[in-house]
Amino acid sequence: MTRRLLPMTAMTRRPLPMTAMVRRLLPTTERARLTALYGGLLLLAGGVLAGVIYALVQDDLDARFGRAVTPVPRGPRMNPDEVPPGSVRGDEYTVVPANEVGEAARTRTVAALTATTLSRLLTVSGVALGVFAVLSLFLAWWMAGRVLRPVGVITATARKLSGENLHQRIDLKGPPGELKALADTFDQMLGRLEQLVTAQQRFAANAAHELRTPLAVQRAAAEIGLADADPERVAWIRAELIKAADSSERLIESLLLLAATDQGVQRREDVEMNETVAVVTAGFSDEARERAITVTTTVEPLRVPGDPVLLAHLVRNLVANAVAYNHQGGRVRVQLTGRVLRVSNTGPEIPADTVHRLFEPFRRLNERTHTAGEGAGLGLSIVASIARAHGAEATADANPDGGLSVSVRFP
Structure with a gap:
């Protein structure tokens, strides 16, 4: 008599518990x-x-x-005349x-x-x-x-969706309702993502360009200097290399500062903004005097919780831009009234539709000429980032007679 051996899987198979059977019967979509x-x-x-x-x-x-x-x-049959009506x-x-x-x-x-x-x-x-x-x-x-x-x-x-087709939208047609609001919100989120991705791509391209320029200058200067051992040429090449290195160092410091402020404020303490504004503005007196620029400062007591170093950078960038992008014999007005810091200057006329773009990284009113003292175009970007880190809002308006007015409203 032979016995049939069952496979191990069949011998060890156990009936499914009741909960598993019920779970399989439930709808899956x-x-x-x-x-x-x-x-x-x-x-x-x-x-x-x-x-x-x-x-x-x-x-x-x-x-x-x-x-x-x-x-x-049932009883005896009744005659028709005997049946009641x-x-x-x-x-x-x-x-x-x-x-x-x-x-x-x-x-x-x-x-x-x-x-x-x-x-x-x-x-x-x-x-x-x-x-x-x-x-x-x-x-x-x-x-x-x-x-x-x-x-x-x-x-x-x-x-x-991917990085190449963020321009697509749902554009759901239908009467107002919860799902219509959800689709519209999704479209708005896609718009913000598209702006962020575009800004990031532009930032990376501009940063690479800005870093490549001083490196190209250093390479060209080194090649020219090595080709000729004339002491005067060597001294000139040395000065050019130092200038290019300083430009690269300032750019890298600005990028690091911008990245640090985007991450928020790490430590907070009470900062006397009136003292910070007065001290930082006074530091530009010599540069303003050389260009015959009149700087007027009006401050009121204001205490802001935040990072004193970052807040000093904010004021410094505002005043530096106001002095740098000014004309000979112009004016700079620094005001701290209420909870608003406002820096206005004279200068070239700025189209009103391009003002909001000045807060983007590497954005300038005119193309860069790579002259001495020219910035990298990160000043107002750093101002906006520091303001956001402190819960403040940075805005700008074009002056009717030329120049720009930048305001930072603290909470």
Whole structure:
């Protein structure tokens, strides 16, 4: 007698627990879940309605049949002239008005008529409820698809997004509602992401260009200097190398400062902004005097919680820009009133539609000429970043007579 050996997997297989079986039977998609929910609610409402109708009809039939009809057992045949008015003849009995028969026959007839009517009502209600169940599931499936269609559009758009097609939008058409608001919010988020990615790409390209320029100068100066050992040429090459190194160092420091301020303020302490503004502005007196620029300072006491070094950088960049981008014999006005720091200067006229772009990294009013003392275009970007780190807001306005007015409003 041979025995059949079962595989190890079959011997060790155990029946699934009840929770796992129930979990497998549950709907796996949101549309199926909504269909089950809507269909179940509609079916429950139909069942409750059928039950209520059955109960009301049952009570009403007992009352109506009890008042109107009474059964009479089969007896001798009655002549047509002997049947009372309003009587109804049957095969086994004759139904006559209630005041003509006894109470016992009346009760049996009412019970028989009520049972027959309720049985018919129950059969019709069951068939109608079954048809209603099928129809409700179909309507629930269709309605769930209509409700979830915007979600599918959002999901499909999100799957197709990449750094190259952030310009795509959902642009959902339809009446106002929660899903329409969700799609519009998603479109707004895509717009902000597109701006951030574009700004990051432009920042990386500009940073690479700004760093490549001094390196090219250093390389050219070194090659020229090595080709000729004349002391005067060597001294000139040395000065050019130092100048290019200083420019690279300032650019790198500005980039590091911009990255540090974007991460927020690491330490906070009470800073007397009126003292900081006065001291920093006084540091530009010599440069302003050389260009015959008049600097006017008006300060009021103001204490701001924040990083004193970063706040000093903020004031320094504002005053430095106001002095650098000014004309001979111009004016610079520094005001600290209320909780607003405002720095205004005279200078070239600035188109109003380009003012907001000056806060972008490496953004200048004119193309860079690589002259001595020219900045990298990060001054106002650092100002805006430091202001955000301290919960402040930096704005700029073009002056009607030329120049720029930059305001930083502290919270």
